[in-house]
Amino acid sequence: MPVTVVVGCQWGDEGKGKIVDHLAKGVDWVARYQGGANAGHTVVIGRRSFVLHLVPSGILHPRPRCVIGHGAVVDPSYLMEEIDGLVSRGIPVEGRLFVSEGAHVLLPYHRWLETLEGQDVRVGTTKRGVGPAYTDKISRVGIRMLELLQPVRLRRRLDEHVERVRVLFAAAGQTPPQPLDAARDEWQATLSGLAHRLRPYIADTVTMLHEALARGEKILCEGAQGTFLDVDLGTYPFVTSSTTTAGGASFGLGLPPSSLRRVVGICKAYATRVGEGPFTSELPREEADALRERGSEFGATTGRPRRVGWLDLVQLRRAVQLNGVTELVLTKLDVLSGIPQLRLCTAYRSNGAARPHPPVDTEELASCQPVWEDVAGWEAPLTGVRRYADLPGEARSYVERIEQEAGTRLKLLSVGSARSAVVPVPTRSR
Numbered sequence: 516m517p518v519t520v521v522v523g524c525q526w527g528d529e530g531k532g533k534i535v536d537h538l539a540k541g542v543d544w545v546a547r548y549q550g551g552a553n554a555g556h557t558v559v560i561g562r563r564s565f566v567l568h569l570v571p572s573g574i575l576h577p578r579p580r581c582v583i584g585h586g587a588v589v590d591p592s593y594l595m596e597e598i599d600g601l602v603s604r605g606i607p608v609e610g611r612l613f614v615s616e617g618a619h620v621l622l623p624y625h626r627w628l629e630t631l632e633g634q635d636v637r638v639g640t641t642k643r644g645v646g647p648a649y650t651d652k653i654s655r656v657g658i659r660m661l662e663l664l665q666p667v668r669l670r671r672r673l674d675e676h677v678e679r680v681r682v683l684f685a686a687a688g689q690t691p692p693q694p695l696d697a698a699r700d701e702w703q704a705t706l707s708g709l710a711h712r713l714r715p716y717i718a719d720t721v722t723m724l725h726e727a728l729a730r731g732e733k734i735l736c737e738g739a740q741g742t743f744l745d746v747d748l749g750t751y752p753f754v755t756s757s758t759t760t761a762g763g764a765s766f767g768l769g770l771p772p773s774s775l776r777r778v779v780g781i782c783k784a785y786a787t788r789v790g791e792g793p794f795t796s797e798l799p800r801e802e803a804d805a806l807r808e809r810g811s812e813f814g815a816t817t818g819r820p821r822r823v824g825w826l827d828l829v830q831l832r833r834a835v836q837l838n839g840v841t842e843l844v845l846t847k848l849d850v851l852s853g854i855p856q857l858r859l860c861t862a863y864r865s866n867g868a869a870r871p872h873p874p875v876d877t878e879e880l881a882s883c884q885p886v887w888e889d890v891a892g893w894e895a896p897l898t899g900v901r902r903y904a905d906l907p908g909e910a911r912s913y914v915e916r917i918e919q920e921a922g923t924r925l926k927l928l929s930v931g932s933a934r935s936a937v938v939p940v941p942t943r944s945r
Protein backbone atom coordinates (compact mmCIF):
# COMPACT_ATOMS: atom_id res chain seq x y z
CA MET A 516 0.00 0.00 0.00
CA PRO A 517 1.64 3.27 -1.04
CA VAL A 518 2.14 5.91 1.63
CA THR A 519 0.56 9.36 1.20
CA VAL A 520 2.45 12.49 2.17
CA VAL A 521 0.68 15.81 2.73
CA VAL A 522 3.00 18.75 2.30
CA GLY A 523 2.63 22.53 2.27
CA CYS A 524 3.70 24.18 -1.01
CA GLN A 525 4.35 27.64 0.45
CA TRP A 526 5.63 28.87 3.83
CA GLY A 527 3.19 26.90 5.95
CA ASP A 528 -0.34 27.88 7.06
CA GLU A 529 -1.75 26.56 3.79
CA GLY A 530 -4.63 24.85 5.61
CA LYS A 531 -2.92 21.44 5.82
CA GLY A 532 -4.72 20.62 9.08
CA LYS A 533 -8.10 20.68 7.40
CA ILE A 534 -6.95 18.60 4.42
CA VAL A 535 -5.19 16.04 6.62
CA ASP A 536 -8.44 15.84 8.57
CA HIS A 537 -10.32 15.36 5.29
CA LEU A 538 -7.98 12.58 4.11
CA ALA A 539 -7.58 10.96 7.56
CA LYS A 540 -11.00 9.41 7.73
CA GLY A 541 -9.97 6.69 5.28
CA VAL A 542 -6.53 5.84 6.69
CA ASP A 543 -5.11 3.61 9.41
CA TRP A 544 -2.20 5.80 10.50
CA VAL A 545 -1.42 9.51 10.52
CA ALA A 546 2.24 10.27 11.17
CA ARG A 547 4.02 13.55 11.82
CA TYR A 548 7.61 13.56 10.54
CA GLN A 549 9.33 16.81 11.58
CA GLY A 550 9.11 20.06 13.51
CA GLY A 551 7.92 20.66 17.03
CA ALA A 552 5.33 22.72 18.82
CA ASN A 553 6.31 25.61 16.53
CA ALA A 554 3.77 24.39 13.98
CA GLY A 555 0.04 24.81 14.42
CA HIS A 556 -2.87 23.19 12.65
CA THR A 557 -6.42 24.40 13.10
CA VAL A 558 -9.25 21.97 12.47
CA VAL A 559 -12.86 23.07 12.74
CA ILE A 560 -15.41 20.35 13.50
CA GLY A 561 -18.94 21.70 13.70
CA ARG A 562 -18.81 24.41 16.34
CA ARG A 563 -15.60 23.12 17.86
CA SER A 564 -12.17 24.32 16.85
CA PHE A 565 -9.04 22.32 17.67
CA VAL A 566 -5.57 23.81 17.46
CA LEU A 567 -2.94 21.06 17.47
CA HIS A 568 0.78 21.73 17.65
CA LEU A 569 2.39 18.33 18.13
CA VAL A 570 -0.28 15.65 17.95
CA PRO A 571 -1.23 14.79 14.33
CA SER A 572 -4.70 16.05 13.45
CA GLY A 573 -5.69 12.47 12.52
CA ILE A 574 -6.38 12.00 16.24
CA LEU A 575 -9.71 13.78 15.70
CA HIS A 576 -11.03 10.80 13.72
CA PRO A 577 -11.91 7.59 15.56
CA ARG A 578 -10.02 5.20 13.26
CA PRO A 579 -6.41 6.25 12.66
CA ARG A 580 -3.61 5.68 15.08
CA CYS A 581 -1.13 8.55 15.21
CA VAL A 582 2.64 8.71 15.30
CA ILE A 583 5.08 11.49 16.15
CA GLY A 584 8.24 10.31 14.41
CA HIS A 585 11.89 10.60 15.42
CA GLY A 586 12.25 13.49 12.95
CA ALA A 587 10.22 15.69 15.30
CA VAL A 588 11.43 17.37 18.50
CA VAL A 589 9.13 16.92 21.47
CA ASP A 590 8.63 19.12 24.51
CA PRO A 591 7.28 16.50 26.95
CA SER A 592 5.35 18.95 29.11
CA TYR A 593 3.78 20.50 26.05
CA LEU A 594 2.89 17.07 24.66
CA MET A 595 1.25 16.08 27.95
CA GLU A 596 -0.73 19.33 27.97
CA GLU A 597 -1.95 18.68 24.45
CA ILE A 598 -2.93 15.09 25.30
CA ASP A 599 -4.78 16.28 28.44
CA GLY A 600 -6.53 18.97 26.38
CA LEU A 601 -7.75 16.41 23.84
CA VAL A 602 -8.88 13.96 26.52
CA SER A 603 -10.77 16.71 28.36
CA ARG A 604 -12.68 17.38 25.13
CA GLY A 605 -13.66 13.75 24.76
CA ILE A 606 -10.99 12.63 22.24
CA PRO A 607 -9.47 9.27 23.27
CA VAL A 608 -5.67 9.35 22.94
CA GLU A 609 -4.07 6.46 24.90
CA GLY A 610 -3.47 3.44 22.69
CA ARG A 611 -3.87 5.67 19.62
CA LEU A 612 -0.88 8.02 19.88
CA PHE A 613 2.71 6.81 19.74
CA VAL A 614 5.80 8.96 20.07
CA SER A 615 9.08 7.65 18.70
CA GLU A 616 11.56 6.69 21.37
CA GLY A 617 14.17 8.24 19.06
CA ALA A 618 12.50 11.69 18.94
CA HIS A 619 14.63 14.38 20.53
CA VAL A 620 13.48 16.04 23.72
CA LEU A 621 13.06 19.78 23.89
CA LEU A 622 13.93 21.14 27.32
CA PRO A 623 13.46 24.60 28.90
CA TYR A 624 17.11 25.54 28.26
CA HIS A 625 16.48 25.29 24.51
CA ARG A 626 14.17 28.26 24.83
CA TRP A 627 16.79 30.13 26.84
CA LEU A 628 19.41 29.42 24.19
CA GLU A 629 17.19 30.69 21.41
CA THR A 630 16.93 34.05 23.13
CA LEU A 631 20.61 34.03 24.11
CA GLU A 632 21.72 33.49 20.52
CA GLY A 633 19.32 36.15 19.24
CA GLN A 634 18.07 33.59 16.72
CA ASP A 635 14.47 34.33 17.66
CA VAL A 636 14.85 37.93 16.52
CA ARG A 637 16.99 37.26 13.42
CA VAL A 638 14.77 34.77 11.68
CA GLY A 639 11.46 35.42 13.44
CA THR A 640 11.10 32.07 15.21
CA THR A 641 8.20 31.09 17.46
CA LYS A 642 10.59 31.19 20.50
CA ARG A 643 9.66 27.63 21.44
CA GLY A 644 13.26 26.38 21.48
CA VAL A 645 12.86 24.19 18.41
CA GLY A 646 15.99 25.49 16.63
CA PRO A 647 18.38 24.82 19.59
CA ALA A 648 16.80 21.36 20.10
CA TYR A 649 17.66 20.50 16.48
CA THR A 650 21.11 22.03 16.98
CA ASP A 651 21.69 19.60 19.87
CA LYS A 652 20.51 16.72 17.69
CA ILE A 653 22.83 17.58 14.81
CA SER A 654 25.68 18.24 17.25
CA ARG A 655 25.05 14.69 18.57
CA VAL A 656 24.42 15.76 22.16
CA GLY A 657 20.61 15.65 22.21
CA ILE A 658 18.49 13.75 24.72
CA ARG A 659 16.00 11.31 23.20
CA MET A 660 12.57 10.23 24.46
CA LEU A 661 13.84 6.77 25.43
CA GLU A 662 16.23 8.40 27.94
CA LEU A 663 13.29 9.92 29.80
CA LEU A 664 12.38 6.43 30.93
CA GLN A 665 15.83 5.80 32.50
CA PRO A 666 16.21 8.10 35.55
CA VAL A 667 19.93 7.48 36.23
CA ARG A 668 20.89 7.99 32.60
CA LEU A 669 18.65 11.06 32.37
CA ARG A 670 20.33 12.59 35.43
CA ARG A 671 23.75 12.10 33.82
CA ARG A 672 22.55 13.66 30.56
CA LEU A 673 21.02 16.65 32.36
CA ASP A 674 24.31 17.16 34.25
CA GLU A 675 26.16 17.29 30.91
CA HIS A 676 23.69 19.78 29.49
CA VAL A 677 23.76 22.04 32.51
CA GLU A 678 27.54 22.31 32.11
CA ARG A 679 27.15 23.22 28.41
CA VAL A 680 24.53 25.84 29.20
CA ARG A 681 26.79 27.27 31.95
CA VAL A 682 29.64 27.70 29.46
CA LEU A 683 27.38 29.26 26.80
CA PHE A 684 25.92 31.84 29.19
CA ALA A 685 29.36 32.64 30.62
CA ALA A 686 30.74 33.14 27.08
CA ALA A 687 27.88 35.52 26.31
CA GLY A 688 28.47 37.38 29.60
CA GLN A 689 24.90 36.68 30.64
CA THR A 690 23.22 35.07 33.64
CA PRO A 691 20.83 32.16 33.04
CA PRO A 692 17.18 32.93 33.89
CA GLN A 693 17.39 30.46 36.79
CA PRO A 694 20.35 29.17 38.87
CA LEU A 695 21.46 26.12 36.90
CA ASP A 696 21.78 23.55 39.69
CA ALA A 697 18.27 24.32 40.92
CA ALA A 698 17.00 24.24 37.35
CA ARG A 699 18.51 20.81 36.75
CA ASP A 700 16.83 19.41 39.89
CA GLU A 701 13.55 20.93 38.83
CA TRP A 702 13.83 19.50 35.28
CA GLN A 703 14.72 16.09 36.65
CA ALA A 704 11.67 16.10 38.92
CA THR A 705 9.33 17.37 36.19
CA LEU A 706 10.66 14.93 33.61
CA SER A 707 10.35 11.97 35.99
CA GLY A 708 6.70 12.80 36.56
CA LEU A 709 6.11 13.26 32.84
CA ALA A 710 7.99 10.08 31.96
CA HIS A 711 5.62 8.15 34.18
CA ARG A 712 2.60 9.58 32.40
CA LEU A 713 4.09 9.43 28.89
CA ARG A 714 5.41 5.85 29.18
CA PRO A 715 2.38 4.31 27.40
CA TYR A 716 2.92 6.60 24.43
CA ILE A 717 6.68 6.12 23.88
CA ALA A 718 7.29 3.37 21.32
CA ASP A 719 9.44 1.95 18.55
CA THR A 720 7.42 3.68 15.85
CA VAL A 721 9.73 2.57 13.01
CA THR A 722 8.89 -1.09 13.64
CA MET A 723 5.25 -0.17 14.18
CA LEU A 724 4.98 1.60 10.81
CA HIS A 725 6.86 -1.17 8.97
CA GLU A 726 4.49 -3.75 10.43
CA ALA A 727 1.61 -1.57 9.29
CA LEU A 728 3.13 -1.39 5.78
CA ALA A 729 3.50 -5.17 5.72
CA ARG A 730 -0.18 -5.56 6.65
CA GLY A 731 -1.09 -3.27 3.74
CA GLU A 732 -2.43 -0.52 5.99
CA LYS A 733 -2.81 3.06 4.80
CA ILE A 734 -0.36 5.58 6.20
CA LEU A 735 -0.73 9.33 5.83
CA CYS A 736 2.32 11.43 6.64
CA GLU A 737 1.61 14.93 7.79
CA GLY A 738 4.14 17.66 7.08
CA ALA A 739 4.31 20.71 9.31
CA GLN A 740 5.27 24.18 8.03
CA GLY A 741 5.86 24.32 4.27
CA THR A 742 8.31 23.69 1.44
CA PHE A 743 10.04 27.09 1.60
CA LEU A 744 10.74 26.75 5.31
CA ASP A 745 12.78 23.59 4.63
CA VAL A 746 16.26 23.95 6.15
CA ASP A 747 17.93 22.93 2.86
CA LEU A 748 15.47 23.86 0.16
CA GLY A 749 13.76 26.90 1.68
CA THR A 750 14.65 30.58 1.77
CA TYR A 751 17.70 30.02 4.00
CA PRO A 752 18.34 31.35 6.65
CA PHE A 753 14.69 32.37 7.04
CA VAL A 754 13.66 28.77 7.47
CA THR A 755 12.83 26.26 10.16
CA SER A 756 15.38 23.75 11.43
CA SER A 757 13.98 20.59 9.85
CA THR A 758 13.19 18.97 6.50
CA THR A 759 9.67 20.06 5.71
CA THR A 760 9.61 18.72 2.15
CA ALA A 761 8.08 15.34 1.29
CA GLY A 762 11.43 13.50 1.52
CA GLY A 763 11.47 14.32 5.23
CA ALA A 764 8.69 11.76 5.65
CA SER A 765 11.16 9.06 4.73
CA PHE A 766 13.91 9.81 7.21
CA GLY A 767 11.69 11.42 9.87
CA LEU A 768 9.64 8.24 10.16
CA GLY A 769 12.01 5.57 8.84
CA LEU A 770 9.80 4.78 5.84
CA PRO A 771 11.55 3.73 2.63
CA PRO A 772 11.59 6.49 -0.04
CA SER A 773 10.09 4.03 -2.52
CA SER A 774 6.96 3.76 -0.37
CA LEU A 775 6.11 7.48 -0.73
CA ARG A 776 4.15 7.30 -3.94
CA ARG A 777 1.31 9.76 -3.41
CA VAL A 778 2.21 13.34 -2.54
CA VAL A 779 -0.63 15.76 -1.89
CA GLY A 780 0.59 19.35 -2.16
CA ILE A 781 -1.45 21.97 -0.31
CA CYS A 782 -1.40 25.49 -1.68
CA LYS A 783 -3.44 28.45 -0.55
CA ALA A 784 -5.24 30.45 -3.28
CA TYR A 785 -3.00 33.39 -2.30
CA ALA A 786 0.23 33.56 -0.32
CA THR A 787 1.19 34.28 3.28
CA ARG A 788 4.41 34.25 5.21
CA VAL A 789 5.18 34.62 8.91
CA GLY A 790 8.36 36.32 10.05
CA GLU A 791 11.27 37.68 8.10
CA GLY A 792 12.62 36.75 4.67
CA PRO A 793 11.98 37.53 1.00
CA PHE A 794 8.39 37.43 -0.25
CA THR A 795 8.36 38.37 -3.93
CA SER A 796 4.58 38.49 -4.40
CA GLU A 797 3.87 40.41 -1.18
CA LEU A 798 1.05 42.95 -1.28
CA PRO A 799 1.47 46.59 -0.26
CA ARG A 800 0.34 47.31 3.29
CA GLU A 801 -3.28 48.45 2.73
CA GLU A 802 -4.22 45.67 0.34
CA ALA A 803 -2.47 43.20 2.60
CA ASP A 804 -4.49 44.38 5.60
CA ALA A 805 -7.76 43.78 3.74
CA LEU A 806 -6.83 40.28 2.55
CA ARG A 807 -5.40 39.37 5.98
CA GLU A 808 -8.70 40.26 7.62
CA ARG A 809 -10.76 38.33 5.05
CA GLY A 810 -8.57 35.26 5.43
CA SER A 811 -8.03 35.59 9.23
CA GLU A 812 -4.31 35.36 8.59
CA PHE A 813 -2.98 35.41 12.13
CA GLY A 814 -0.60 32.73 13.42
CA ALA A 815 -2.14 29.66 15.08
CA THR A 816 0.93 29.37 17.36
CA THR A 817 1.84 32.99 18.03
CA GLY A 818 -1.17 35.09 16.95
CA ARG A 819 1.24 37.17 14.84
CA PRO A 820 -0.28 38.88 11.77
CA ARG A 821 0.92 37.06 8.66
CA ARG A 822 2.39 38.90 5.69
CA VAL A 823 0.07 38.52 2.70
CA GLY A 824 0.53 38.42 -1.08
CA TRP A 825 -0.77 37.05 -4.37
CA LEU A 826 -0.17 33.46 -5.35
CA ASP A 827 3.37 32.91 -6.58
CA LEU A 828 3.45 30.40 -9.44
CA VAL A 829 7.25 30.37 -9.60
CA GLN A 830 7.22 29.07 -6.06
CA LEU A 831 4.38 26.64 -6.71
CA ARG A 832 6.15 25.09 -9.74
CA ARG A 833 9.29 24.63 -7.65
CA ALA A 834 7.28 23.09 -4.77
CA VAL A 835 5.68 20.62 -7.19
CA GLN A 836 9.16 19.64 -8.44
CA LEU A 837 10.83 19.37 -5.04
CA ASN A 838 8.10 17.32 -3.44
CA GLY A 839 7.07 15.31 -6.50
CA VAL A 840 3.50 16.48 -5.95
CA THR A 841 1.12 14.00 -7.58
CA GLU A 842 -2.02 15.95 -6.75
CA LEU A 843 -2.68 19.50 -5.69
CA VAL A 844 -5.26 20.93 -3.28
CA LEU A 845 -6.06 24.65 -3.44
CA THR A 846 -7.37 26.04 -0.14
CA LYS A 847 -9.14 29.22 0.96
CA LEU A 848 -10.48 30.00 -2.50
CA ASP A 849 -13.56 31.47 -0.79
CA VAL A 850 -11.41 34.22 0.71
CA LEU A 851 -10.92 35.77 -2.75
CA SER A 852 -14.66 36.37 -3.43
CA GLY A 853 -15.50 40.03 -3.91
CA ILE A 854 -12.06 41.13 -5.15
CA PRO A 855 -12.64 42.53 -8.68
CA GLN A 856 -9.17 41.75 -10.00
CA LEU A 857 -6.73 39.10 -8.86
CA ARG A 858 -3.07 38.71 -9.72
CA LEU A 859 -0.74 35.78 -10.19
CA CYS A 860 3.03 36.05 -10.10
CA THR A 861 4.15 34.07 -13.16
CA ALA A 862 7.91 34.80 -13.19
CA TYR A 863 10.58 36.81 -11.41
CA ARG A 864 12.53 39.66 -12.95
CA SER A 865 16.11 40.05 -11.85
CA ASN A 866 18.64 42.49 -13.35
CA GLY A 867 16.27 43.15 -16.24
CA ALA A 868 15.85 39.48 -17.18
CA ALA A 869 12.86 37.25 -16.47
CA ARG A 870 13.64 34.07 -14.62
CA PRO A 871 11.21 31.16 -14.38
CA HIS A 872 12.92 29.57 -11.33
CA PRO A 873 13.66 31.02 -7.91
CA PRO A 874 17.36 31.71 -7.21
CA VAL A 875 19.09 29.73 -4.46
CA ASP A 876 20.72 32.90 -3.12
CA THR A 877 18.20 34.45 -0.74
CA GLU A 878 19.74 37.93 -1.17
CA GLU A 879 19.24 37.65 -4.91
CA LEU A 880 15.70 36.40 -4.32
CA ALA A 881 15.03 39.47 -2.18
CA SER A 882 15.95 41.69 -5.15
CA CYS A 883 13.65 39.87 -7.62
CA GLN A 884 10.58 41.70 -8.87
CA PRO A 885 7.33 39.86 -9.63
CA VAL A 886 6.01 39.53 -13.19
CA TRP A 887 2.22 39.78 -12.85
CA GLU A 888 -0.64 38.31 -14.77
CA ASP A 889 -4.02 39.91 -14.03
CA VAL A 890 -6.98 37.60 -13.73
CA ALA A 891 -10.65 38.56 -13.35
CA GLY A 892 -12.13 38.02 -9.88
CA TRP A 893 -15.68 37.02 -8.94
CA GLU A 894 -18.32 38.39 -6.63
CA ALA A 895 -20.30 35.38 -5.37
CA PRO A 896 -19.43 33.74 -2.04
CA LEU A 897 -18.10 30.20 -2.48
CA THR A 898 -18.49 28.73 1.00
CA GLY A 899 -21.72 26.91 0.10
CA VAL A 900 -20.49 25.54 -3.25
CA ARG A 901 -19.92 21.76 -3.38
CA ARG A 902 -19.82 21.05 -7.13
CA TYR A 903 -17.17 22.32 -9.50
CA ALA A 904 -19.78 23.25 -12.12
CA ASP A 905 -21.45 25.58 -9.59
CA LEU A 906 -18.38 27.79 -9.22
CA PRO A 907 -18.46 31.17 -10.99
CA GLY A 908 -16.71 30.99 -14.39
CA GLU A 909 -13.99 33.38 -13.20
CA ALA A 910 -13.20 31.15 -10.22
CA ARG A 911 -12.88 28.14 -12.55
CA SER A 912 -10.62 30.13 -14.88
CA TYR A 913 -8.47 31.17 -11.91
CA VAL A 914 -7.94 27.64 -10.63
CA GLU A 915 -7.46 26.16 -14.10
CA ARG A 916 -4.76 28.73 -14.82
CA ILE A 917 -3.02 27.70 -11.59
CA GLU A 918 -3.29 24.01 -12.48
CA GLN A 919 -1.85 24.66 -15.94
CA GLU A 920 1.17 26.46 -14.48
CA ALA A 921 1.69 24.04 -11.60
CA GLY A 922 2.09 21.13 -13.98
CA THR A 923 0.26 18.62 -11.79
CA ARG A 924 -3.33 17.58 -11.35
CA LEU A 925 -5.56 19.82 -9.21
CA LYS A 926 -7.83 17.46 -7.33
CA LEU A 927 -9.62 19.37 -4.62
CA LEU A 928 -10.63 22.90 -3.68
CA SER A 929 -11.32 24.04 -0.16
CA VAL A 930 -13.92 26.80 0.14
CA GLY A 931 -14.38 27.22 3.89
CA SER A 932 -13.05 26.05 7.23
CA ALA A 933 -15.89 23.53 7.77
CA ARG A 934 -15.07 19.85 7.18
CA SER A 935 -17.70 19.68 4.43
CA ALA A 936 -16.48 22.78 2.54
CA VAL A 937 -14.60 21.00 -0.24
CA VAL A 938 -15.15 20.85 -4.00
CA PRO A 939 -13.69 17.92 -5.96
CA VAL A 940 -12.23 19.00 -9.31
CA PRO A 941 -13.43 16.62 -12.03
CA THR A 942 -10.83 15.30 -14.47
CA ARG A 943 -12.91 16.35 -17.45
CA SER A 944 -12.57 20.04 -16.56
CA ARG A 945 -9.10 20.10 -18.03
Ligand code: GDP
Binds near residue numbers: 528932
Ligand atom coordinates in the same frame (compact mmCIF):
# COMPACT_ATOMS: atom_id res chain seq x y z
P1 GDP B 1 -2.02 24.73 8.53
O1 GDP B 1 -0.94 24.93 9.54
O2 GDP B 1 -1.48 24.56 7.16
O3 GDP B 1 -3.00 23.66 8.94
O4 GDP B 1 -2.85 26.06 8.47
P2 GDP B 1 -3.52 26.90 9.65
O5 GDP B 1 -4.21 26.00 10.59
O6 GDP B 1 -2.55 27.86 10.25
O7 GDP B 1 -4.52 27.78 8.84
C1 GDP B 1 -5.60 27.27 8.35
C2 GDP B 1 -6.76 28.13 8.83
O8 GDP B 1 -7.59 28.34 7.75
C3 GDP B 1 -7.59 27.39 9.87
O9 GDP B 1 -8.21 28.33 10.72
C4 GDP B 1 -8.64 26.69 9.04
O10 GDP B 1 -9.84 26.44 9.72
C5 GDP B 1 -8.84 27.70 7.94
N1 GDP B 1 -9.15 27.12 6.64
C6 GDP B 1 -8.68 25.97 6.09
N2 GDP B 1 -9.17 25.82 4.84
C7 GDP B 1 -9.96 26.90 4.62
C8 GDP B 1 -10.73 27.34 3.50
O11 GDP B 1 -10.78 26.72 2.45
N3 GDP B 1 -11.37 28.54 3.64
C9 GDP B 1 -11.34 29.28 4.77
N4 GDP B 1 -12.00 30.43 4.79
N5 GDP B 1 -10.62 28.89 5.85
C10 GDP B 1 -9.95 27.73 5.77
